Amino acid sequence: MKENTQLTDRRQFIKGAAAVAAAGALGAGALLQSCSRDRTKAVVPTFLDQAPDGRELKTGLIGCGHRGTGAAMNFVDAGNGLRITAMGDVFADRLNSCRHHLKEQRGVEVPDEKCFVGFDAYQKVIESDVDVVLLCAPPYFRPSHFDAAVRARKHVFLEKPVAVDPVGTRTVMASARMADAAGLKVVAGTQRRHQRDYVSTYEQIRSGIIGDIVASNCWWNQQRLWYVQPQDGWDQMTAMLRDWVNWRWLSGDIIVEQHMHNIDTVYWFTGKYPVKALAFGGRHRRLTGDQYDYFSTDFVFDDNTHMHSMCRQMDGCTNNISDRIRGTRGYTNCQNEIYDHNGQLIWSYEYPVGEDGQPSPQAMMSPYVQEIIHLVEAIRQDKALNEAEDCAISTMVAIMGRMSAYTGREVTYEEVMNSNLRLGPAKLAFGPVDIPIEVPVPGA
Amino acid sequence: MIIFARFNLQHPTKMKRFFFPKNRPYSAFLIYGFIIGVVFIMLSMRVMDYTSTDEFCMSCHVHPHAEERWVLSTHYDNPSGIVVHCVQCHLPPPGDFDHLWAKITTGARDVYGFLFKDPDEINWDAKRHITQAVRHTYESSCIHCHQQLFPLQLSEEGMHAHLYYDNHRDELNCLNCHLHVGHFSEHAQEILDFGFGQVSHVPEEVYEEAATVESFERFTETIPGTNVRFDMLPIPGGRFMMGSPPDEPGRRDNEGPQREVELSPFFMSEIEVSWDMYMAFYRETVSEGRPSQDLMASVQAGMDAISGPTPPWGSPDQGWGYGDRPAITITWHAANVFCQWLSEKTGKTYRLPTEAEWEYAARGGTSGAYFFDGRPERFSRQRWINRLFGADTTTINTYVIYEANSFYQTQRPGMVGPNPFGLKNMLGNVWEFCSDYYAEDAFAHYPAGQVMINPQGPPTGTERVIRGGSFRSDAYDVRAARRSHTRHDAWLLTDPQIPKSTWWYSDVFDVGFRVVMDPGQ
Numbered sequence: 005m006k007e008n009t010q011l012t013d014r015r016q017f018i019k020g021a022a023a024v025a026a027a028g029a030l031g032a033g034a035l036l037q038s039c040s041r042d043r044t045k046a047v048v049p050t051f052l053d054q055a056p057d058g059r060e061l062k063t064g065l066i067g068c069g070h071r072g073t074g075a076a077m078n079f080v081d082a083g084n085g086l087r088i089t090a091m092g093d094v095f096a097d098r099l100n101s102c103r104h105h106l107k108e109q110r111g112v113e114v115p116d117e118k119c120f121v122g123f124d125a126y127q128k129v130i131e132s133d134v135d136v137v138l139l140c141a142p143p144y145f146r147p148s149h150f151d152a153a154v155r156a157r158k159h160v161f162l163e164k165p166v167a168v169d170p171v172g173t174r175t176v177m178a179s180a181r182m183a184d185a186a187g188l189k190v191v192a193g194t195q196r197r198h199q200r201d202y203v204s205t206y207e208q209i210r211s212g213i214i215g216d217i218v219a220s221n222c223w224w225n226q227q228r229l230w231y232v233q234p235q236d237g238w239d240q241m242t243a244m245l246r247d248w249v250n251w252r253w254l255s256g257d258i259i260v261e262q263h264m265h266n267i268d269t270v271y272w273f274t275g276k277y278p279v280k281a282l283a284f285g286g287r288h289r290r291l292t293g294d295q296y297d298y299f300s301t302d303f304v305f306d307d308n309t310h311m312h313s314m315c316r317q318m319d320g321c322t323n324n325i326s327d328r329i330r331g332t333r334g335y336t337n338c339q340n341e342i343y344d345h346n347g348q349l350i351w352s353y354e355y356p357v358g359e360d361g362q363p364s365p366q367a368m369m370s371p372y373v374q375e376i377i378h379l380v381e382a383i384r385q386d387k388a389l390n391e392a393e394d395c396a397i398s399t400m401v402a403i404m405g406r407m408s409a410y411t412g413r414e415v416t417y418e419e420v421m422n423s424n425l426r427l428g429p430a431k432l433a434f435g436p437v438d439i440p441i442e443v444p445v446p447g448a
Numbered sequence: 449m450i451i452f453a454r455f456n457l458q459h460p461t462k463m464k465r466f467f468f469p470k471n472r473p474y475s476a477f478l479i480y481g482f483i484i485g486v487v488f489i490m491l492s493m494r495v496m497d498y499t500s501t502d503e504f505c506m507s508c509h510v511h512p513h514a515e516e517r518w519v520l521s522t523h524y525d526n527p528s529g530i531v532v533h534c535v536q537c538h539l540p541p542p543g544d545f546d547h548l549w550a551k552i553t554t555g556a557r558d559v560y561g562f563l564f565k566d567p568d569e570i571n572w573d574a575k576r577h578i579t580q581a582v583r584h585t586y587e588s589s590c591i592h593c594h595q596q597l598f599p600l601q602l603s604e605e606g607m608h609a610h611l612y613y614d615n616h617r618d619e620l621n622c623l624n625c626h627l628h629v630g631h632f633s634e635h636a637q638e639i640l641d642f643g644f645g646q647v648s649h650v651p652e653e654v655y656e657e658a659a660t661v662e663s664f665e666r667f668t669e670t671i672p673g674t675n676v677r678f679d680m681l682p683i684p685g686g687r688f689m690m691g692s693p694p695d696e697p698g699r700r701d702n703e704g705p706q707r708e709v710e711l712s713p714f715f716m717s718e719i720e721v722s723w724d725m726y727m728a729f730y731r732e733t734v735s736e737g738r739p740s741q742d743l744m745a746s747v748q749a750g751m752d753a754i755s756g757p758t759p760p761w762g763s764p765d766q767g768w769g770y771g772d773r774p775a776i777t778i779t780w781h782a783a784n785v786f787c788q789w790l791s792e793k794t795g796k797t798y799r800l801p802t803e804a805e806w807e808y809a810a811r812g813g814t815s816g817a818y819f820f821d822g823r824p825e826r827f828s829r830q831r832w833i834n835r836l837f838g839a840d841t842t843t844i845n846t847y848v849i850y851e852a853n854s855f856y857q858t859q860r861p862g863m864v865g866p867n868p869f870g871l872k873n874m875l876g877n878v879w880e881f882c883s884d885y886y887a888e889d890a891f892a893h894y895p896a897g898q899v900m901i902n903p904q905g906p907p908t909g910t911e912r913v914i915r916g917g918s919f920r921s922d923a924y925d926v927r928a929a930r931r932s933h934t935r936h937d938a939w940l941l942t943d944p945q946i947p948k949s950t951w952w953y954s955d956v957f958d959v960g961f962r963v964v965m966d967p968g969q
Contacts, residue, residue, distance in 0.1 A: 155600060171608075178607035181614065182598035421615075 051200055053369060055083025055377045058384030064090035064129035066149055067141030067163075068102035074372065075138045075161060075193075076102070080110050082376035090118040090132040092125030094141075094245060123432050130156045136383070139163055142248040143256050144428055147172035147179070150392070154179045157186055159383050161376065162392055163193035165264045165399040168256035170423040173400045180392035187386075191379040192395035194268045198378055199371035201340045201353040202269075208342055208351055209273055214331030217274050220311040222266035223324040229258075229317045231292045240437045250293025253427040253439060259285075259299040259409070260402040263315035267303075267405075268398035269327050269338050270311055277401050278303035278311060280416040285409030287443050289318055294441050301405040313405065340365075412446030499555070505534040508562045513572065520632035532593070537585050537630050541592035554584070574856025576631065577766065579957070582621050585630070590622040624942045658794035664713060664967055666870070671793055674728040678717055680965060681870045685713040687899065688808050689815060691891050691929055696817055697825040698924030702931050707894045709804045710901045715965040716801065716809050719861040719872050720880065721786070723770035726778065729786050730757055757782055757951035766957055768857045774878045774960035776858060780912050780934055782951045783881050783961045790963065801964045803884040803913045803931075804903050810875060810916065810928045812868030817927045818875060819867040820847050827852075827923035841923075848876035850926045854919030858958070875926040878960035879918045885909025886933035911936060918958035934959075 065076045068091055076088050088106060091114050093099040099121055106112040120128040126149050130137060138161040139149045147167045153160050160183070167173040183190055196202045231250050234243035248254040255261040271277045283301035290297045298316040305311070327338040334344040340353035358364030369377075382389035400420055407425075408415040429438045498504060506515055518524055523532040539554070540546040561570075574580060597610045613620050627633075655670035655677070664682045671677070691706040692699045734757060757778070764777040778786075783800060790798040801809065812819045822843045829835055829852060841852060847867070849859045854876075861872045874880075884890070884905025890913075894900045905913065911933040917926035924930075935956075943954040953959075 151604075174608050174611055175604060178598060178602075178611040181611070182600075182602070182607070185596050185598055186600075422612075 049198065049203065049378055050381075051203075051369070051374065052377055052381060055086070055380035056384055057084050058380075060085040060087060061136050061159075061380065061383065062087055062089040062134045063136040063138060064088075064092070064132060064134040064158075065102070065138045065140065066092050066126045066129050067139065067145070068093035068099045069140065071163060072138065072140035073102040073105050075140050075163070075376075076106055076112070077110055078370070078372045078376050079136075079138060079161070080112060081373050083380055086376075086380065088112050088114060090114065090120070090129045090134055092120040092129040094121070094123060094125065095242075096121045127152060130158060135159060136161070136379075142245070142254045143261060144168050144172075144248075144254045147175040150176055151179050154183045154186065154188060157188065159188050159379065160190045160392075161193070161379060162190055162395060164268070164395055165256055165260050165402065166192070166392065166396045167399055168253060168260060168403075169425050169427045170400065170403060170420050171426040173396050173403065174421070176396045176399075177393055180390060180396065183392060184390055188390070189379055189382040189387075190390045190392045191375050191382075192391035193375070194265065194272075194391065194395055194398065195371040195375050196265065196269055196338075197272055197391070198375040200368050200374070201355070201365065202338060202371075204353050205336055205338055205340060205342065206273055209329065209331075209336055209338075213334070213342055213351060214329070214336060215333035217329060217331050218309055220270045220274070220309075220327070220329040222263075222270055222311065222313045222327040223315070224258075224263040224266055225314055225316040225318075225322065225324050227317070227319045227323065228289070228291075228297075229262075231290075233292060239435050241432075241434045244437055247292050250290065250295055252294050253429075255295070256399075256403065256427075257295045257299075257406050258297070258317050259283075259301070259313075259315050259406050260399060262317075263299070263313065264398055264402040266313060266315075266325075266327055267401050268395065270329065271394070271398050271401065273329055273338060274305075276305050277397050278404070278417065279306045280304050280414055281401075281405045281408045282414045283405045283409035285406075285446075294443055296409065296443075299405060299409050301408065303401070303405065410444035410446065496551075499551075500533075500535045500539075502533050505538075508558055514631060517631035517633070521628070521630055523630050532630070536593070537589050540586045540588050546588075550586070571855040576627070576633070577856065577957075578623055578627055580856070581623050581627060585623060587621050587623075590626075594622075619941055658796070661715075661796070661967070667715075669794060671725075671728055671790070673732070673793070676724050676728040678719065678722070678725055680715040681718050682967075683714050683716050683805075683809050683869055683964075685711055686808070686813075687711075688811060688813075690804055690807055690900075692817070692927065696927070696929065697823060698817070698828070698927060699929070700931070702888045702890075703929045705891055705896065707891050707896070708899045709808070709903060710899050711805060711808050712902060713967055714801075714805060715967060716805075716869075716871060717962045717964070718866075718870060719772065720774035720878055720960045720962045721783075722772040722861075723765065723775050724772060726775035726786060727770065729789050733757070733785075733789060757785075764952060766857065772860050772862075773858045774861075774873070776878055776957055776960050777953045778960075779949070779951055779953055780881050787963055797966045798963045799966075800881055800883040800961060802903065803882040803890075803905055803915065804900070805964060806874075806880065806882050806915050807928060809869055809871060810867065812871070812874075814868065814928075817929070818844070818847070819928060820844070824924045824927060830922050830924060844923060844926075848926050849873065849919050850876045850917065850921050850923060851919070852923070856919065858919055858960075873916075875916050875928065876921065877919055878916075878958050879914040879932065880916050881934070881959065881961040882913040882915055884913045886911045886913045886931075914959055920958050 063076075063079055063086065065072055065088055072093075076091075080086050080088060091099060091102065093102070099119055103114060103119065106114070118129075118132050120132075126141070126145070130152055136159045137149075137153045139146060139153065140161075140163045141149060143163075143165045144167075146162070146165075150160060150162060150166070162176075166176040180190065191198075229249055232243075232247040234247075238246070244251050244254060249261060281301050281303050283299055285296040285299040287296045288298075297318050299314070301313045303311040303313060329336050329338060334342060334350060336342045340355075341349060342351040344350050355363040355365050356367040358367035378389060381387060401417070404415050404417055404420045407420060407423075427439075431438070518534075523537070535551075539550050575584070597614055598607060602610065609625060613622075613625075653675050655672055655674065657670070658672055659667050659669045661667055664684075666679060666681050668677050668679050687708060687710045689706045690709045692703040693706060694704060696703075764775075765773070766776070787798045787800060790796075810819065814820075816822075817824050820843050825831060827834070827839055827841050827844050829839075844850070845853050846865050849864060858877055861877075864872055864877075866872050867874055882905075885907075886909055887893070887906045890906055893906065894903060914932050914934060915930065917930055921930075939953040939956040940948040941955045943949050943952075948954075
């Protein structure tokens, strides 16, 4: 009898061992899966209304313009123990204005010795004992700022676009992989990926409600954007930096700086980015800078499906900011509605009820705060989050469209991925800016 | 289960029965088998450990410079103090069958080499070339240690290069960039050759005029404005059978059917276009960046000054030296622009030979496999009987630089004797470009029974004909009839730029060209 029981024990032991081995194998499988770089896999974030509590996070703001100020406020709004402890900008007046707003509206006080001005301010912010940096300078600066942040092992909020040229975009892609290896968390400023209505629609599309994707359109046609005319006493660098959304080397042009949101949405929804582009573009009514004011691009995917994209910044024209992805069984606006081919609504997002008792998008958590909540959640609970490479791919696709419009020739993704184009002056300093100022002429 | 149950016994007699079972002899097999197995595994592990030490490797590997260069390399002498041992690079990572199998096969090869080969006759330098190095260095082992492709100290260039590698892992090997990390080399080729094409001294004699040709005889061409001269030989017109007969040893299908061809007289350069000749062109026409498509079009239309090669990456001579060695790694397009430039400089018409002209010149009036007496099957080391007993290769050694005598690199033209027309290195040393498009069945398109006069090859195509075999070729492949072709994409595989270079191949080291000139000008 004794032997029997022991036999049973042994059996159980062996069963247990087998279970452990199986669990090990499963664990290894899961590990492998989490390491794989398959970007077509759907990863749907959870939605908390507030970042989970945890260790205090000291944060440095780099780039104190309107978006930087906004991002800093979003950051402190996202939860407890989230502090802005350092800030930097090229211009003292921008930094002071941001500091004033943060103090007035959020009670945030950053001491003088943690406020830095100049072209090297970003480096000083990174070195000032922070855990997280918010990278909100104009896109030209992003690759070098991101590289410095990752090498210093800081978690990052990475505003979009990530660069203005292929070389800078590749640097961000490489830094993204360095960040992965170092276990850093990176959230990008492509906020639709954190917007509850978009994410719910995305889940529907990925579950196959409109079938296979066959075509897409996207539009960012709006009125003229802001501009700043040079003022007396400004050198050329100052004039360009203060008017940065109108200069190619600082913003990447409108298709990169702004329209990239749409391009990223289609990339996110379809899980694919285009392999080539043929674009038209031109400049009719811009007042400053060297950019175009419209682009129209035919993007082609590897399965020969097309995405047509338009972007324009011009007053007095028809405006439209939206996306449309069409599948074999219907289409979606990506944000909150899905239709069949007859135009019948088959699904829509249910917004929360607002103060007036009606469902309202305004009652939904702001995506700009939500993305910070995701970042803090990932840092405090050590969850995987690194959006840098996806954001870089969308940036690269937008650059591909821009290069096609400027040259008038078809441009492939492989070409831009291998292009040595680098925009901007050789040296960053106040004074004259040593770059040719000319508006590109297609076919020239 | 049975074994587990057995060890549960406590009684001495039961123990006895356990080791000497009477009624179940198969149990004894199991038990002793198990014990022998354990002993065998322990001994094997000892043998594996012992045969994996650096001392063991070096006890047989009788090339002391390998050890000397290893000690100087970053895999021995580095800031972290870590030493990487022979087997960590020259075997796959331990722990699986690949490792064991590679250990067995390379071990067997080493023992064979130790017993039957003379280490002085092995070209160790050649084995360090990328084409050879990838065979005995395992990328899986590089990755086994270097798991982090984006370490903290990586430079911006390094980040871009590793990003490119990470996105193209199937096509690339770590050694493409890091060839000399295991054994130090003073001319490591990963360094960009910034000084390429610059001359540090003033040439002694600069020719002012090109040669004038008054008769159909050998003449020495002098390139005006340079110190470069080369000999052109008259090739009389005539008829010959192009291709090889079906019974020629080593023949390939693309060498037939044989066709009779008649050619007009022409001049041909005595030697393959040398680095000296090519560098005269490079120095005069080198362009800073890539010429635009428009510029290329104007060059082709002859409208503009010739825009020449861009600076190359790495050392295009592979570290073997320039001078009168054949120019290699230059593209078919670059060879053509060279001819165009040479024509302008000399006021003559230089061009690449047609495939028919090439074979006619290579045969020099003969019709066998080679222009000298000899049969490929007597020379080829592809035949085991030749490998085992050796072959009398005196004749082929006199005329041809090929796999068995090349030391795995290009050789200077003075090393070989000429063919009946006086031409050197028509067979071997480097493959040579022809102007014809390549087609597998090109000869079949020429009508049978007719004499083809000055044939030009297929009217269209993508790749071009190359002929003659190279320093890497077996004796079978340096026959006069052997045909091959360019492989544009494969030869630019590791060029990391798009568009890829118009001027320099990144991945072929044994193709060059020679020029012909039309007489009567």
